Structure formats: structure tokens, C-alpha cells
Amino acid sequence: MTTENNDMSTNPLSGSFGTLGDKPNVVSYAPEEADPILNAAKDILKQIPVGVKLLEILQKFNIPVKTIKGRELTYTTPDEQSIYMVLPPKAGESPELVALTLGCAIRDVEQSVRGFTKPDPELDPIEFASITFSRTLDIIVNMCQIADELKLNLGYTKPLDIVDDLGHSGIYKAYKDEVGHDEMIDILVGSVHDEGN
Numbered sequence: 186m187t188t189e190n191n192d193m194s195t196n197p198l199s200g201s202f203g204t205l206g207d208k209p210n211v212v213s214y215a216p217e218e219a220d221p222i223l224n225a226a227k228d229i230l231k232q233i234p235v236g237v238k239l240l241e242i243l244q245k246f247n248i249p250v251k252t253i254k255g256r257e258l259t260y261t262t263p264d265e266q267s268i269y270m271v272l273p274p275k276a277g278e279s280p281e282l283v284a285l286t287l288g289c290a291i292r293d294v295e296q297s298v299r300g301f302t303k304p305d306p307e308l309d310p311i312e313f314a315s316i317t318f319s320r321t322l323d324i325i326v327n328m329c330q331i332a333d334e335l336k337l338n339l340g341y342t343k344p345l346d347i348v349d350d351l352g353h354s355g356i357y358k359a360y361k362d363e364v365g366h367d368e369m370i371d372i373l374v375g376s377v378h379d380e381g382n
Contacts, residue, residue: 197258197285213252214272222276225277226280226281226287228280229341235288239287239288239292249268250287251268252270252272254271258273258283260289262297266294268287268290268291270286270287281335282343285328293320296323303316303317318370321373322373325353325373330360332344332345332348333357
């Protein structure tokens with residue numbers, strides 16, 4: 186992470202792969218603590234075109250957003266129909282990062298409510314990988330779009346730093362260059378392969 190972001194660990198994408206499970210140490214935020222943080226994030230999303238669309242999805246499908254305390258700003262969608270935002274103690278100090286994470290979470294649930302659900306682990310491995318990469322790429326491109334609009338429309342730079350910190354600068358460049366889906370998949374697969382070495 187860049188030094189600008191050392192005060193709060195952020196990974197908007199870890200939620201698409203994580204689950205809450207039956208962990209007894211999950212601690213919910215009280216509404217009076219969480220509501221101002223979520224409302225600030227929503228207020229930011231209302232100011233960018235992609236954010237407006239995502240908030241419309243949140244309302245149209247009546248997607249519940251719950252908050253829990255954690256060390257890293259992220260989310261999880263355990264039932265593919267609701268969002269659990271994981272908020273660290275300093276989350277309220279970076280509402281643009283909460284907005285970025287909430288936007289990714291909404292997109293993740295939107296995929297499922299529109300029928301593009303997470304693949305069954307029993308699927309053929311190639312089909313499983315194809316669906317997983319397509320879903321992941323869609324969320325990453327959405328994240329790049331949110332970060333880009335936050336920078337261009339509102340002057341926030343931290344979301345683009347997060348995109349870069351997560352290793353998605355190649356996908357961000359491809360998004361800006363408006364490349365096709367297949368080329369973006371190649372970039373994603375290449376970045377995953379590079380991380381594995």
C-alpha cells in the first residue's frame with residue numbers, strides 16, 4: 186500500500202471471496218456508529234454516475250447492508266443477497282474508500298440477483314474458473330470505474346491508489362483504453378499468474 190493509505194487497510198475485493206462463517210467474534214456496529222459512515226459513503230456515490238446507478242440497484246432490489254467491526258475495510262456477501270460491510274475503527278475518516286468498497290459490494294450482489302451467481306464448486310474446473318474470472322473481472326472493472334469517477338468528478342485520489350495497490354493498474358489502463366472483455370480476462374489471468382510466481 187502507499188504511505189497515504191497506511192492508516193487503514195483496504196481491500197474492496199476480498200469480500201467477493203470471503204465468508205463470515207459461524208465465527209463467534211463477529212461484532213456488529215450500533216446503528217448510531219455505522220449509519221453516519223454508510224450515509225457519508227452513499228452521499229459520495231450520489232455524486233458520480235456509476236454511484237447513482239449502484240444506489241438505484243441497492244434500492245430496487247432492497248439489498249440490506251449490515252456492518253461489522255474488523256481490521257480491514259472490506260465486505261462479504263455470504264448469501265449473495267445481502268451485504269456485510271466490514272468497517273475498521275478509522276473507516277469514517279476515509280468515506281471515499283467506504284464508498285469504493287460499498288460500490289464493489291453492491292455490484293457483487295447485483296450479479297447474483299440478476300442471475301449471474303457464484304459457480305458451484307462441483308462444476309468442471311474450466312467452467313468454474315471461467316465464471317469466477319468473469320465475475321471477478323466485472324467487479325474489478327466496476328471498482329476501476331468508481332475510482333476513476335471519484336478522481337475526475339470529486340478529486341479523491343486514494344481510491345485509485347487502492348486500485349494500484351491491489352495490482353489492478355493494468356485493468357484500470359485497459360478500462361480507460363476501452364479494450365474488450367477477452368483482452369481484459371487475459372490481463373486478469375496474467376496478473377493472477379504473476380502473483381503466483
